[in-house]
Amino acid sequence: MTDGVVERSRPRDRILETAQDMFHKHGIKGVGVDAITEAAGTNKMTLYRHFESKDELIIECLRATAAKTARIWDEFEARHPGDKLAQLHAWVQKASEMLSADCRGCDMANAAVELSETDHPARRVIKELKEAQREKLVALCRDAGVGQAELLADTLSLLLEGARVSMQSVGAEGPSAQFVRMAEGLIASFRSR
Amino acid sequence: MTDGVVERSRPRDRILETAQDMFHKHGIKGVGVDAITEAAGTNKMTLYRHFESKDELIIECLRATAAKTARIWDEFEARHPGDKLAQLHAWVQKASEMLSADCRGCDMANAAVELSETDHPARRVIKELKEAQREKLVALCRDAGVGQAELLADTLSLLLEGARVSMQSVGAEGPSAQFVRMAEGLIASFRSR
DNA sequence: TCTGGAAGTTACAGACCGGTAACACCCTAG
DNA sequence: CTAGGGTGTTACCGGTCTGTAACTTCCAGA
Known part of the structure; x- marks a missing residue:
């Protein structure tokens, strides 16, 4: 019924x-x-x-997208319970999968680009959600036993963010094609330090 | 007169x-x-x-911006004639200076995000200009005597692209604050290989 | 069966958009 | 002095945008 x-x-x-x-x-x-x-x-x-307005709808959409992303992180934990290093590798893998040919990039980053008004209500939300994601990645790197976890997490962040925007300007055959190699190289380099 | x-x-x-x-x-x-x-x-x-149209104006603006960027590269050569490694460091320095507090990112990348229509006439131009910039950076890395010049250039590209978009979502105190350290670390790492 | 709230429908307001037409003006080259 | 091209001005076209008003329809729960 x-x-x-x-x-x-x-x-x-x-x-x-x-x-x-x-x-x-x-x-x-x-x-x-x-x-x-x-x-x-x-x-x-x-x-x-x-x-109550289109702006409010935009904000709710961003929150929903962030919630979907959070669910992917839960998947990492479910698939590799307790093994934080494996989860970090899974993050790299998942990130690379998002760099498919018709990738339109990160909704939050795109919104920040489009909504150039500095006082737009969505900007606060974008910053909050992005900061939460950053802290999660930092914690993952730290728990994976990497020295300078913040630096590794931030570097990986920038690489992914760059790859997602680069895809939109030069396509999938551009620099973003090497994302996995770069990320894995970085992780290896930080771990051997 | x-x-x-x-x-x-x-x-x-x-x-x-x-x-x-x-x-x-x-x-x-x-x-x-x-x-x-x-x-x-x-x-x-x-x-x-x-x-003839706003689209045409957009394209001319992108070309003009790219021309300005090209002039900065000429500056590197003028300031460090023949010393490609010094020019690479100058590139990192200049890139970090562009990450100021009110940074609005790369015009071409932003345009690619905004103009989501896949057949928009500006997209061809963006791809051409970005590819030209990529080749320049690859050549600089190669001439600076770095092994795997393409990989280093692409990594630096993604880092900068990521930093410029990250600034717009989380601000200047986010991951992009570490750009110089990341870039210099990468260059050192690639040179010692 | 009745009722109240959620949802659909149509029309509209007021603003802004890209782009064009028609015409008046000014300044310079001949 | 004069002709003509570049420029400025005003008005307009058709379209799209967010947001609202007034009204109808539908359906579930008492």
């Missing part, structure tokens, strides 16, 4: 999921609320009953 | 310079042609007499 899990979920969930997808593919300023609601099989009034 | 160099330059030049500045600060989709022409002290008709 209950509706289908995906197709017939509640309008709010459909809007959120559709908006995430469309913001990711076409950029925030490249998608209007009309297009989102239509793709979500609903209408504009319903959107504005659940989200 | 000739006009002042900056204030009274020709409309086309003023438009180009103003557009570069405004695109950089507010993003491409965040600036309309009206705002550009007004800031340039001219009007929309004059803009469209010199550029």
